Amino acid sequence: MELSTRAIGEVVHPTAAFYLPPSESRESFTPFTSERTPGSSWENSFMNPKNRIDSLELPQNPLWRVDGCAGLGTQYYVIPLFFRRIPPIRMDVFVSDFQPSFIREQLELDRAFHTKDSARLPRLAIAKHIVRILQCWTTTEFRDLESFEIFYKSVPFGSRLVLEGMSLDTSQVRVRVGLNHNLERRLLPLSRLAHLWGSNFPFPQVIDFFDLHVVSVLHDSVCLVKFREQLCIFKALTSGAKYLYHELKTLCTIEPHANIIQRPMHIVTKRCNFGTKRAVAGFTTFYHLKGTLRDILPHLRAHDKLRRVDQLKWSVQLTNALEHLKTRSGTYYPDLRLDNIVLSENSDVIMVDFEQRGVWCEFAAPEVNAIEYIRLIATDECVPDSISEKYRKILHDLVPGFETLEDERYTNPEHGFNLPWIALSAVEQEAAEVYMLGRVLWCIFEGVSGPQKAAVWQSYRWEPDLEFPEYRRTPPAMRALIDKCTRGRRGTLSNIVIRRHSHLLLTHKAADEQNALEVKETAKRFWYAEIQEAEEFLELRESRRRKGDWNDNYYERPTLRQVLKALYTFQKEAS
Template structure:
């Protein structure tokens, strides 16, 4: 089965149990034999016909653009204009519909772009090279000169888009449409409005102007490496909306500092908006850690025989101390514990980043968090029958009254953020869920793996894991016992039945040549129907017991963060 945006609702999300395609999406049956697909086509559609082939993917002699990465399941590409001396962080990304004819999908490697996101591999894909050539033609033909384009680029609203319409293999046939994102700038708030929310004495960092930031590289859909007065910083901003950004800014400015938690923001970045000419906060800067995330560091060290037990223990202890600090000293929760959100300092100490508090997907999250998240996803998805959606909205309303207000794009300064499943949990339940995530991360650290899954659907890595949680190969026995205690209550994952093989979703129990896309969808429907049933029963028991005052908030009897820390220290000291 092809990887595409529809595959998320049909297979990857719990919505697969009830999925109904929207009217505008026409059902397209996947060819049963892809090897013979092109050989059976008429000459007008054959790849042997020159008109059906890309004329060239060679880079222009003097390329004007660079592709730094990808997001949005292969539909959003981060691009940088190389001919502008000082590029402000406008974040005018390129958007491509991934609902393309097979002839185009295959030649542009859109299936690979679905899960390939990093700057090391993505620029080698055909679609990235094609985008560079399209933008080269557009820049040189639609503008009088490069200086006029620079003026245009610096004048568009933050987060505007370059939309490639009528995608074709011939770059001359592709129309580049500019989508001006006035809506985002309309929602950005000035410092005075945030001061009204947070109080006149709120400790805002120093203010810098948006155009004083010069982009060096786009690292993520929300993160750029920028230069301010010759010094490097990380610039954090969200083009999808500002509510999580403002919540993170508030959190980072108010939590008590800790050596293994990202420093408070260095600057708030304001931009004069085209809409109403207000000067609004577009983002903030933080300290730059050039060693990167342990997601990439761990497997590289393991592959070269450089992953030492002393470092594994040091990082595990540092993470656990940081989590306990957040709980005991800052009275907040951390739902985003995954390898992507842990970077290494110059001294090779771990630093936790990303305090939007959005949460992680089920490959890292605790089952009790997933139970609520499944309800929320089904309640709010447009591809679920109305009666089903109403049923789960009722469940969600009981768990978090007024939850739909938190789903809106408006920033309302909620005390506990916008993460509905975590807001539904008590402090003890939150700690137990953090311990679960910590157990998964400990497994990755001691196994030297980039993630708990061999072939995650969402993203492939330069160093793919060679085993799947909870298999053990390198973890010492005492740590295996600790990880198993931390992850009590874990459920079977979708990856036990359906995996990503190269750029296809396939069943694990049947040769690829003997299965169809419909079989994959049906297997996903069975899996998610079972998981939803288990989740509903769990929440029914939880609700009933809570009303009676008999609910055990540590339902799965996991250790506390402090107990995890004690075991790690004991192992480090040779006591176990």
Template sequence: MELSTRAIREVVHPTAAYYHPVPVIKEASETPKSHSLTSITNSNLEDSWDNSLLNPKNRIDSLDLPQNPLWRVDGCAGLGTQYYVVPLFLQRIPPMRMDVFVSDSQSPLIREQLEFDKASHTKDSTRLPRIAIARHIVRILQKWTTSDFKELKLFGDFYRNVPFGSRIVLEDMSLDTRRVRVGLGLNHDLELKLLSLSTLTSLWGSHFKFPQVIDFFDLHVVSVLHDSVCLVRIHERLYIFKALTSGAKYLYHELKTLCTLEPHANIITKPIHIVTKKCTFGNKKAVAGFTTYYHSKGTLRDILPVLRAHGQLRRADQLKWSMQLTTALEHLKSRSATYYPDLRLDNIVLSEKSDIVMVDFEQRGVWCEFAAPEVNAIEYIRLLATDEEVPEFISEKYRKVLQGLVPAFETLVEDQYTNPQSGFNLAWIALSSVEQEAAEVYMLGRVLWCIFEGVSGPQKAAVWQSYRWEPDLEFPEYNRTPPAMRRLIDECTKGRRETLSKVVVRRQSRLVLKNKAIDDQSADDVKVAAQRFWSEEIEVAEKFLKERELRRRKGKWNDNYYERPNLKQVLEALKAFQDEIC
């Protein structure tokens, strides 16, 4: 089964439990009486020629980049439907985040020629620019820029005046760059939802201390690192600029959280600048984002496998990072009374002194490959309650369950910042403080496994993203982890369940059944297997939540249901192991 955005609902998400493939009825193969064998043969030949790569119209004339390319592709998101592009011809590039959007509903011919399947999971700036669709986009934008704007200076004026987060939309995708229609999606809605400093002050109180305020156009983009993160230059110094084009509520929640956290050496510092932008309508000067320090060494996701491959992953560093991470989590719990649901290798960077720094405090959470089963139980309910493609009678059932867990959930899922005390993560809001800590310990166990095994993630081939250095084993397999750490990781991850990867895996750019020959399976086989898996998982989640509610009413609920160690006990175990090997 080809990996696409459709596959998310049909296979990857628990919504697959309610997907019903339409059966294909195979008719007996016989020659229709109304047509001669000759006419059918000719028809087939014509159809084959129309779709053949030998036909000149079905071949790309070139994927060579222009001699002086005007654009660059830095990465992508949305399973290959959103591409981060940078206009190289501008003297100063403001962080407008005018990304390119392409529908993945293309003909098989176009998908194959432009390597849409590879782009669906390849996101980094090293590999992505080599893929056909990325090179095709550069050629399309080159033609668009030079033909629609008589002078490049005119494009610069246009670029600076569109709403923040506007889109370049490639319509009528073709292998011929001359036939592709370039449209614009002006994101006025986002700018309307951005809030001014005065509005945020009224929400957070006059005592709230904002960092230094600078203008949006004082930033110059060096590269786009993520759908919400750019590397920018301000007065010859490099910073990270954080902004969200999908909405503002998580951005403002993160800004408030970072400004109010008790400082810690292994947690990202308070923002350096508040970045404001004059909006198109109403003359409003709104907060578009903020800046933080740039840590050039990168994330543990990329660092661990490289160090291991070169024989440079030292036990002392593994222990140091594990203890720093545990200490930082315990600090957040005891000193700032908050939770951290985003614990994964992507959100752990290394400082210049090779100490860990935790980043990303939107509090959106991680997908089930890292999350604790009790968190997943609620998250599955949320997805089924809010996904528009789930049948109404099904979503209504789960909305009632969600209402019992988080009475105010309907206001929290709206795309508007309302200054909630605990953020917008329904699954974590539904948990008590003790339950939250137990869920953090679970995620910590998964990260410790990655650190001691020296791998980029807990899965060999994650559905949503491939890595430059793919893991050679899958959690909870052990190869390099010392026995004492294996015992600790197993204690931290008590209650773990099998994941979808035990049934369905990504092989290169396709979703396939793990234990069946590729030639002996169809896309519907994959969907049926995913439906069976998710149906069982949802049933387990419902039983767990019913038991939790029943015991809570009777006052017999153990908030540490799986009896995992707490953060202090994890730290003690790490220190004991350190003393043992020193």
């Protein structure tokens, strides 16, 4: 089965248990129905000469560069190369996922689905094609490059370049500018945030949006920029502002810690296109150039430089930081994964990303997943109304008034917008953090980039060669601790459906003995069972809570303090 946006709803998300394509009626649902895949025709055949791309050679002097990808192969970070100073407008390119097979194949859209990084993505056909399309558009639609620069700097923050009528002939592709006025309307001025957070709130220094110069785009929310010749990170969200403001508030108010990202250096404001509003568009933070543990661990292991002393040091620092957040700042950290752990110049771990959105199920605790599965089914448009209504009632019992948190507006909620974590008690939150910590410890001691061999969402430059909880390099004492931290773990979809290159395949059958329908039906049965298990767990939890005999640490995991004590012991024994 090819990787595509539709595969998420049909296979990867728990919505697969009840999925109906958007074009089908939402009023009826029959579990485990069959479907046919239409055959190909000469008109769309790769063998047809008119369906072959003419060239992927980059222009001699390219005007654009592709830095990365998000949105499952539909959103590409591009920056113009002909400006002296590039403001962080974030005018990304958007490509529809629904393309004829001959276009998908030649432009490598399936690979772009899971290939995100700046090292590999620019080598893909779609990235080169985008550069060629933008080269043609820029030079034909504008009088000169200076005119384009004036236009670029005048559009709302987060506007889009949408490629319509995708063709293998770059001159035939239409580039439509989508002006994101809606985002700028939702951005709030500093005075409004001060009203919400209090007049004594410790705001960082305020600087202007156009004083930043983009060096590269690292992520859909992160740019490497220069401010007065100093390199720093510019954090901003083009999808909405509520998570950004919540992170800004959190970073400005938590107690400092050596292994947690420093409070923001600057607040970045931009004058919006409508009216006179000068709104908060983002903030800057310190740049750690060594990168994330996701890339560092397998690189060190491959070169036989992953030392036990460093593994123990990082584990202690990470656990210490989590304990600090809980005891000194009274907050939770649901985003614990290798992508959110960077190394300082002194090779100490630094936790970043405090949006509190959470991680996907390969890192999350089963009790968190149980609530998240309910949330996804309750709010997904491709689930029949009769089904989603049932789960909306369950979600409402868990988080009364959850609808206000699902709104795009920022309302200054005390505990953020993460519904599963808001539904948990403080003790349950700590137990869920310990679970994520256990998986991260496994990655650290095995020296891998993640807990799955081939994660659907993203491939890595160094793919893991084993899957959690398989052990090869972790010492026995650490294995026992990791097993205690991850009590209650369940089998994941990757046990039965795996990404192989750019396709989803069943693990128990040869590739030539299966088809897309089998993959979808297998995933549907898996998720249906998982959802039933989630419902039963939540019913048990609610029943025992009413009786007053619910154990918030249901799986009897160690506390953060107990994990830290065990790590100190291992560290002492290894020295």
